[in-house]
Amino acid sequence: MKMSIGTGFARVRSFLRRGLQGPQSLAFLPAIVLAAFWIGGEPFLIFTALGAPFLYLLASGPSGRAAEEEPAKQASDVVDMAAARSLAQNALDRAKAANLATACMLVELDGLDDSAQMAGDGTVDTLRELALSRLRNTLRRDDIALRMGDRRFLLLLGPSLRLDLEALLQLASRLQNAVEEPAAVENSMRYMSASIGFCAGVRLPATATGAQMLEAAQVALSEAVANGPSAIRAWSEHMRMAHSEQKTLRSEVDRALASGQIQPWFQPQVCTSTGRISGVEALARWIHPTRGIVPPGQFLRVLEDSGRMERLSEVILQHSLTALRSWDSAGLDIPRVSVNFSDPELRDPRLVERIQWELDRFGLTPQRLGIEVLETVIAGSPEGVVARNIVELGKLGCHIDLDDFGTGHASITSLRRFKVHRLKIDRSFVTRIDRDEEQHRMLAAVLGMADRLGLETLAEGVESVGEHALLAQLGCDHVQGFGIARPMPADQLVDWANQHANRIAEAQKLGRGSA
Numbered sequence: 169m170k171m172s173i174g175t176g177f178a179r180v181r182s183f184l185r186r187g188l189q190g191p192q193s194l195a196f197l198p199a200i201v202l203a204a205f206w207i208g209g210e211p212f213l214i215f216t217a218l219g220a221p222f223l224y225l226l227a228s229g230p231s232g233r234a235a236e237e238e239p240a241k242q243a244s245d246v247v248d249m250a251a252a253r254s255l256a257q258n259a260l261d262r263a264k265a266a267n268l269a270t271a272c273m274l275v276e277l278d279g280l281d282d283s284a285q286m287a288g289d290g291t292v293d294t295l296r297e298l299a300l301s302r303l304r305n306t307l308r309r310d311d312i313a314l315r316m317g318d319r320r321f322l323l324l325l326g327p328s329l330r331l332d333l334e335a336l337l338q339l340a341s342r343l344q345n346a347v348e349e350p351a352a353v354e355n356s357m358r359y360m361s362a363s364i365g366f367c368a369g370v371r372l373p374a375t376a377t378g379a380q381m382l383e384a385a386q387v388a389l390s391e392a393v394a395n396g397p398s399a400i401r402a403w404s405e406h407m408r409m410a411h412s413e414q415k416t417l418r419s420e421v422d423r424a425l426a427s428g429q430i431q432p433w434f435q436p437q438v439c440t441s442t443g444r445i446s447g448v449e450a451l452a453r454w455i456h457p458t459r460g461i462v463p464p465g466q467f468l469r470v471l472e473d474s475g476r477m478e479r480l481s482e483v484i485l486q487h488s489l490t491a492l493r494s495w496d497s498a499g500l501d502i503p504r505v506s507v508n509f510s511d512p513e514l515r516d517p518r519l520v521e522r523i524q525w526e527l528d529r530f531g532l533t534p535q536r537l538g539i540e541v542l543e544t545v546i547a548g549s550p551e552g553v554v555a556r557n558i559v560e561l562g563k564l565g566c567h568i569d570l571d572d573f574g575t576g577h578a579s580i581t582s583l584r585r586f587k588v589h590r591l592k593i594d595r596s597f598v599t600r601i602d603r604d605e606e607q608h609r610m611l612a613a614v615l616g617m618a619d620r621l622g623l624e625t626l627a628e629g630v631e632s633v634g635e636h637a638l639l640a641q642l643g644c645d646h647v648q649g650f651g652i653a654r655p656m657p658a659d660q661l662v663d664w665a666n667q668h669a670n671r672i673a674e675a676q677k678l679g680r681g682s683a
């Protein structure tokens with residue numbers, strides 16, 4: 169096989185670069201020169217003293233850092249899934265033969281899209297190549313780094329003695345830092361962020377294949393990307409089980425939405441001064457044929473990942489308005505039903521039109537509907553569709569509730585701008601207020617502020633009679649929580665509301681005034 173002078177020079181330089189990484193390697197220069205004198209006398213000393221810096225310059229490339237910013241382009245850097253599986257198998261086989269460890273890492277560039285839009289395809293290509301060369305420069309000689317798809321890189325670590333969780337987390341963090349260094353491309357600074365998922369070979373069963381190691385790294389990467397940008401996740405057995413459960417739910421979700429398996433349950437909200445029901449919150453439940461009642465924490469992400477949040481809001485709204493009509497017909501006094509609207513649901517440009525149409529269809533006034541928006545959504549000062557929808561729904565006459573208040577940083581200006589009616593104080597500020605002095609002071613301050621701003625208040629997660637009583641004393645307008653009632657199906661609410669009305673009447677008879 170012939171090798172051109174240029175290729176030979178590049179190979180020598182690549183070898184030296186791995187051996188002499190960074191200016192710190194020059195610290196060994198005096199020791200090298202002394203050793204040369206000891207071995208070969210004066211001629212050797214002169215040769216080494218002049219030659220070693222030359223070798224260092226050669227290793228650093230034509231202009232030091234500039235060389236790092238100039239990635240080598242090779243078509244063979246890109247692998248498909250089949251090739252990636254066989255490389256992973258190879259890595260496992262080598263490690264097993266040497267009785268050493270290996271690991272598979274996947275790196276995904278999170279932040280490349282923005283740069284791509286701003287600067288065009290040429291810049292994207294350069295950044296991608298640069299990311300690959302930075303990954304390679306951070307790895308050892310025995311490791312492999314290749315591109316897999318547009319924004320993803322496959323790393324397979326050569327056999328090594330210590331590749332435990334801690335060592336791999338440290339390596340992942342070094343790789344991430346290297347990729348995320350600002351890059352000068354075509355006279356502008358560009359910024360990339362990377363998420364990393366990895367699987368240590370030792371975490372897998374002894375019989376695991378390369379394909380399984382790769383798949384485990386993919387699961388870890390999808391978890392990292394979901395928590396990103398710039399997150400790192402290690403694969404674990406627990407992660408595998410959660411992932412496969414989510415996959416099963418994903419395959420069932422469309423049918424569940426269409427067949428009414430996903431529906432709201434309702435949790436009452438009570439006025440602290442009269443004890444009467446002031447509203448109910450609609451909380452999604454999946455009545456699963458085999459798993460029983462699945463709470464939203466387990467399926468909202470599935471809906472989000474499969475782009476079904478808009479459909480969820482349609483389903484919950486229809487069920488909620490149907491329930492409100494049926495309670496009206498049963499002679500109950502339920503002033504309002506509140507529905508949760510997450511960020512993706514608020515992005516629907518037809519949301520206001522759709523809600524108005526549904527209200528008309530059910531013959532209900534907008535005042536009967538509450539819109540719960542998370543404080544974090546409002547605190548992000550949304551522009552465009554999200555902001556317009558909240559403002560328009562407020563104008564229509566719907567009540568705007570600021571959910572999980574205290575967990576975001578909504579400004580007073582944004583409370584005004586979005587015409588917020590009520591603060592729903594997050595459960596974390598309510599728990600144990602009757603027993604924790606500091607919690608008590610904090611809540612009193614929040615209630616005082618809301619009062620001065622003319623906002624109604626509701627305390628979430630009220631679990632005990634003590635908390636309920638103290639909240640009433642502090643002037644909180646409404647309470648909601650397991651201490652009053654757990655969320656329940658629409659028909660059960662009829663019985664609960666009747667019993668609650670009886671309890672109030674009894675209490676009034678006894679002269680206590682409130683339930």
Ligand code: C2E
Pocket residue numbers: 435450451452463464465468480484508509510513571572628629630631648649650651655
């Ligand atoms: P959230 O809006 O803050 O709802 C309150 C959550 O606290 C509910 O959990 C409720 O069951 C629970 N909870 C109520 N009282 C108590 C209490 O006294 N103690 C404790 N420990 N918990 C209490 P859930 O139903 O599991 O809902 C969780 C979250 O899922 C909700 O938090 C909301 O953000 C979201 N979610 C629920 N339904 C929907 C929906 O239809 N659409 C959207 N976008 N999000 C929903």
Ligand code: CA
Pocket residue numbers: 449508540571
């Ligand atoms: Ca809520």
Ligand code: CA
Pocket residue numbers: 571572592594628
């Ligand atoms: Ca809440």
